[in-house]
Amino acid sequence: MSERSLPLLEPHDDALQKCVYCPKLSRAACPVSNVEGNETVTPWGKMSMAYFASRGDVPIDAMHAESAWACSGCYGCRERCDHKNEVAGVLYDARADYFSKGVAPEVSRKVASSFAQHQERFERGVDAIDPAGLKAARTVVLLGCSFVRRHPDEAKAIWRVAQHAADGEVRAARRCCGLPLLHAGDRDGLAAATRALADEIADAELVVAADSGCAKALKHDFPERTGFTAEVVPLIDLVYARLDRFPSQPTKAAPRYHDACQLGRGLGRYEEPRAVLAKVTGRVPEEFQRRRDAGECSGGGGLLPLTRPATSEAMADARIAEHRRLGGGSLVTTCAESLHRFRTRGEDAVGLWSLVAATLDEDQGDGG
Numbered sequence: 001m002s003e004r005s006l007p008l009l010e011p012h013d014d015a016l017q018k019c020v021y022c023p024k025l026s027r028a029a030c031p032v033s034n035v036e037g038n039e040t041v042t043p044w045g046k047m048s049m050a051y052f053a054s055r056g057d058v059p060i061d062a063m064h065a066e067s068a069w070a071c072s073g074c075y076g077c078r079e080r081c082d083h084k085n086e087v088a089g090v091l092y093d094a095r096a097d098y099f100s101k102g103v104a105p106e107v108s109r110k111v112a113s114s115f116a117q118h119q120e121r122f123e124r125g126v127d128a129i130d131p132a133g134l135k136a137a138r139t140v141v142l143l144g145c146s147f148v149r150r151h152p153d154e155a156k157a158i159w160r161v162a163q164h165a166a167d168g169e170v171r172a173a174r175r176c177c178g179l180p181l182l183h184a185g186d187r188d189g190l191a192a193a194t195r196a197l198a199d200e201i202a203d204a205e206l207v208v209a210a211d212s213g214c215a216k217a218l219k220h221d222f223p224e225r226t227g228f229t230a231e232v233v234p235l236i237d238l239v240y241a242r243l244d245r246f247p248s249q250p251t252k253a254a255p256r257y258h259d260a261c262q263l264g265r266g267l268g269r270y271e272e273p274r275a276v277l278a279k280v281t282g283r284v285p286e287e288f289q290r291r292r293d294a295g296e297c298s299g300g301g302g303l304l305p306l307t308r309p310a311t312s313e314a315m316a317d318a319r320i321a322e323h324r325r326l327g328g329g330s331l332v333t334t335c336a337e338s339l340h341r342f343r344t345r346g347e348d349a350v351g352l353w354s355l356v357a358a359t360l361d362e363d364q365g366d367g368g
């Protein structure tokens, strides 16, 4: 039995101490502290607070817990860190400890308590996209709850693209993977959600995840936290491997690719989305100044839009301002949360899968 005040942090002692005694080399990498200009929410500040709380040096209360939610899970600091410290993962475990002690932010508790309704709405959305729900299909697609609920047209495009890329019949999973619960800190709820998804996909031969956040979590975050073990293939990998199945359809506006944190730093996919975008639009995408492993977060991840809305908005605004300063064009992303962030901040961003699906529609219209 751990004597730590935050027992889930015990395995992270080395990572915590490296941050606590660090001269803050990753400071400039954190988009949250860059916006807020506050030492408490630098990677060093957040890890120090978690470390002190785990040792019992500060009280376990809402005020001291709060900084664990001041992270979008972008992994920007990990890239700057000589130790490649996984700050976001440690903070997710701190969130779970705080949640179980009843001191998580109210919005997090609300995400957890309303998850059943979230699941019902998600299921209804999936039913509308895949009404047949072919039980015999051995390829299962995880459309992603953010796509289905916030961007149903992008979710329909994903469904179209997945059917075209896969061999044989496809069905869409009805269960949400539970990622919002990882971010909220509700570990019991997360375990139940991943069990339900594992049951649903147990007979699948291929499981494809469209949302890179789901894919990253299912591959790397959930196994050690929930026991989830199914092999999951990011949709971008499937499409990239079968790129010859997708025609080109030149676009008027020059596309500019925004690296999604989970697809880029999370899964290491930098070439694949650029290759898919170049193929379907017939042009090499424009870039942000900071890109690939240095790409900057849109502010959509880790529940940041709920826990720190003003910071999240400022992060999106900075990306949009840079996009416009560099000449504008069509801002393209693979990330559902980024799409939402950009659109709600006034930029008519485009989902990659809509561009890919449009080439298929065009091809069919031409009798292809």
Ligand code: SF4
Pocket: 029, 030, 031, 032, 033, 042, 043, 046, 070, 071, 072, 073, 074, 075, 076, 077, 078, 087, 088
């Ligand atoms: S993962 Fe991103 S948001 Fe979180 S502390 Fe590191 S740089 Fe900041």
